[in-house]
Amino acid sequence: MTPAFPKTDLAHLFALPDAYAALAFLAVLRFVTFDDLARVGLDQGEIASLADEDLVFSLKLQRRLTDEGHVDVLALKRAGAQMLASVLGVDAASIPYSTRSTCKRSAMFLDHGLALSRFALYLASALWRGREERSGQRPPLKLLSFETDAERLADSVHVLSKPNGLVRQPLVADALAVVESSRGPEGLLIEIDRGTESPSYLGRKYAGYHEWWQKGGPKRRFDVSTLRLLTVAPNKKRTRVLRETCREVTGGRAGGLFWFSSEDDIVAEGALSSVWSNVRSEHLSLWP
Structure with missing residues (x-):
């Protein structure tokens, strides 16, 4: 066959x-x-x-x-x-x-599709070409898979929302990268933002992912114990807006779950450079 x-x-x-x-x-x-x-x-x-x-x-x-x-x-x-x-x-x-x-x-x-393909190429290239450049004390990183099929990525969660009570929040990321790191297989859910959705819409999505994460969604849906949600915005200004929105809806909790960067910074510095931030810290790299 x-x-x-x-x-x-x-x-x-x-x-x-x-x-x-x-x-x-x-x-x-x-x-x-x-x-x-x-x-x-x-x-x-x-x-x-x-x-x-x-x-x-x-x-x-x-x-x-x-x-x-x-x-x-x-x-x-x-x-x-x-x-x-x-x-x-x-x-x-x-x-x-x-x-x-x-x-x-x-x-x-x-x-939107080109923004996703750009990030996919930059991430895959950095992991592929850097597999032999990390020092002996740092295990090599390996991209195990990169999934973009919406049906394979879709899930949902019920979130308590005022004044509507319990509401169903659909969760569909643009891609899922699974990377082998020193912690084992790690999932990176990828959200490509092009500034076309309101921050409040994305805030509801962040709240949903926070609830989904607390309820064991990563292991149940994708069979990974470690997972982060990466938001790639078009520029630094939009990145700051979404980061602050996430901080507000989550109360600053789960700081290690939500990561943010801009397409401009990734193009200029690389996907594995210190161009990322979470709700607590800035100038971070995805892996030390």
């Missing part, structure tokens, strides 16, 4: 030749910018050749009205999926790909 494409094994895709790695990242993440693939070390010429060979769609997108220019967005074509299946020796039907019609999404939808 032909094996299926490993959709959640994001880190090991960096071991592929650059052109095939780019195709594989597009299969996993759907929409990725040319620049982000290049920033994580893939050869620009190899990436450009994919469009020339008609293996990917290439789209121009103005992510926000205030942006001066456009970004080049890539999406996997069926031909690219078939080539990738042949190279990897996997079932072609197991590789997701885009069509011309599925590429016609709103700028808001694409902007």
